[in-house]
Amino acid sequence: MFGIEDFWSYALILPVAVGVLLGALVLVWWERRLLGWWQDRLGPNRVGWFGSLQALADLIKLLTKDDWLPPFGDRVFFILAPIIVTAAMLLAFVVVPFTPVLVIVESNIALLWFLAMSAMAVYGVLLGGLSSNNKYALLGGLRAAAQMVTYEVFLALSILGVVMLSGSFSLVDIVENQRDGLWHFIPQALGLVIFVIAGLAETHRLPFDLPEAEHELTAGFHTEYSGMKFGLIMAAEYVALILLSCLIVILFFGGWLGPSFLPPVVWFGIKVVIVINFFILLRAAIPRPRYDQLMSLGWKILLPLTLVNILATGAWVLGTQG
């Protein structure tokens, strides 16, 4: 039962988890530097080389802060919420193939696992908002529930085209399918756009950060959170961003594929960094739509578009392969 592959995958768990969390830490710093550069200001530049230890300093601060629980809230769910978000996001990385061998579990339902985990994360946000017993958190939680459940639908529907082209839910198969033909971002351009929008809504980053919308709800669902519980929520957010970027690279940009002068894992890394930078650029540039505008964008524009995309891709697959 317990073969060499199993051992390999267990051995990978710790490096992947630590790597992803470290990546989130670096990303906090990188995002702030990049925003600073784009916004004609300095950004963190004091701690370490170009401020690179700033995120670490912040982490130390968060870890040593008073671990406060709102006496008016629901203790159990208040503590559980950040754990659920972070755990769900980390668990999703179980199926992410960085290279054909660098994957913890290669599964033929990998894509479904990713969708399931991102749906789990909704619980964290929702419970965090409700258990805080704070009106701003409640409004944020409500927004999160509506927004994330809605965009969950498009997140799933938008990648069906890719699945049809590849004939598999396995992420490794999907990448391999792009080896000889076009990378999916060309035939599935529509799917990519919708996936990016839905992914942004799902990770609730600006411009779709309505559940926390600082200018309206102060901090939305995590208003009452402080210390490391707040830190976990932030970490989950950045992990989600990395996860989303990895998925985009795998589904649409040929994963680890690339000219052979660089090893596959480097290609993967380069692509992911480019996608992440794109997301940071979006954050710097675009204002936030109103909550009901985001909803009607989803149901009135994105839903018909995804259905058209699925129909067209299905017809094309039938026509060429069936």
Added chain:
Amino acid sequence: MALPQEAAQEPPGIVSDLITRFGESTRLQTTVDDYPTVWVDRENIQDVLRFLKHDADTPYELLYDLSAIDERLRKHRDGQPASEFTVFYHLMSLSGDHDLRVKVALQDDDLHLKSVESIYPVANWYEREAFDMFGVQFDEHPNLRRILTPPLWEGHPLRKEHPARATEMEPYQYSEEFQDAQQEALKFVPEEWGMSRDAKHTDFMFLNLGPNHPSVHGVFRIALQLDGEVIVQAVPDIGYHHRGQEKMAERQSWHTYIPYTDRIDYLGGVMNNLPYVMNVERMAGITVPDRAQVIRVMLSECFRIASHLLFYGTFAQDVGQMSPVFYMFADRERLFSIIEAITGGRMHPSWFRIGGVTQDLPDGWYEMVTDFCDYMPKRLDHYEKMSLQNKILQRRTKGIGAYNTAEGLDWGITGPSLRATGSDWDLRKNRPYSSYDQFEFDIPTASNGDSYDRCVVRVEEIRQSLRIIRQCAENMPSGPYKADHRSTTPPPKERTMEHIETLIHHFLNVSWGPVVPPCESETLVEATKGWMGFYSISDGGGMAYRSRVRTPSFPALQQIPFISNGFMVADLIAIIASIDFVMADVDR
């Protein structure tokens, strides 16, 4: 001056109308600002104002100001009816370009007066303020309660017996019971505002937005009655930034009050000095030399740009666009470096003086100013692409919080927020002051009066201000920067070491400050956020007997419920961002 009406001047038609309608007891008073000032019986106040608003030949659409004067210690009241507390109404007719000041005499043992809130909605808060500050009871007012001071405050601060300094009071005590009582009194009780906690099918949520909230631009609290995320009713609550500017004016010399004015609209800088010093100059009869006038215009327009840039950035930021505010702060910084080079200060230079400005312009000012005028338009084009033309921003702000010109005037809205509704009333054009009539510039207007238009108008005003500044730089007159008048403060220093008389004169004007003859006067200017004015009364002393500060932000906040009901919380933020207010300007 507060002297009996002399036959030389013909009273304006409206005054004789009032006398024929409301009887012989209607009396005329002259003031140095030449606004007709009439005293009417308190029984008639509602009828008089209703007549003036609806039936006068040129209707007075705007109740510009309403407050009171404690007259009990005033010596120079020649020809005025006996009064211990005078409530005054400053009305304006934009269609006829007239002003009218209506005064009502009250005695301390019977401070009752009918509310005019049903005629001019804007009177609601002004009456609450007069009640708060003087204890005047406005009968028929829907909710007469304190507005600027805390609910449990004792006394009425602007009454003369109320102490102005901590040294005139008992040592301050702050106990836990006191704090609890104060906090309890601040709790929002919907029933007090005629709201119910539930309707047929919904329970309303009451959300306390502020006084500390990222988007209320200071300490401003607004209690919201929410149905889901939709606003049913909103109740703004102000007073968290109240510093008693009007009380301080009564204990500072005419000269030493100038730095306090900088802090009224703290983004307006010297723009706040301008109406104050112009008012004192009119009372003292000083003519300001051309060079000083143009320098004042140039600096005021610099501050208009600085204030509008901050508005522009925070407007974009409040609808969720993260970056513009940084670019605009960087540009504002360039502007501040010019202001710093000229005045030595940045946000609060207190640089205008009675009779002129502090110093002459420094070497190199011309290059700095013209460089900025060359640099800025390109940046504005860039911002326009980035923010105003952004579709998401347009969807967030177009059609949000709209009102028309008549509604705006009902609520006392002036300045850019009124011009966004299509009115082109600008004091710089309609009543040029400080040599504005010598400049070429346009008055930008918009038509929809919504949040988006309020931003568009301000952005265009930045361009027009740049035009004015360039004209100032190209045509700066030579000559003195201070008036040659005995009340100019401080007087020119050069000759003080030559004659003992000039030395004494300098010493007195610096230490005691100038003495202003007994009179009343009001001066208003087109400030960054609307019309700002000082209405000062001198009793012949070195300090103001009463100084009324009328600011544009105060009525703008009162209007918020009227334009935001039925919208969502996110829209309220867009509306608040578009109003362009400063809490210091609201509470004073």
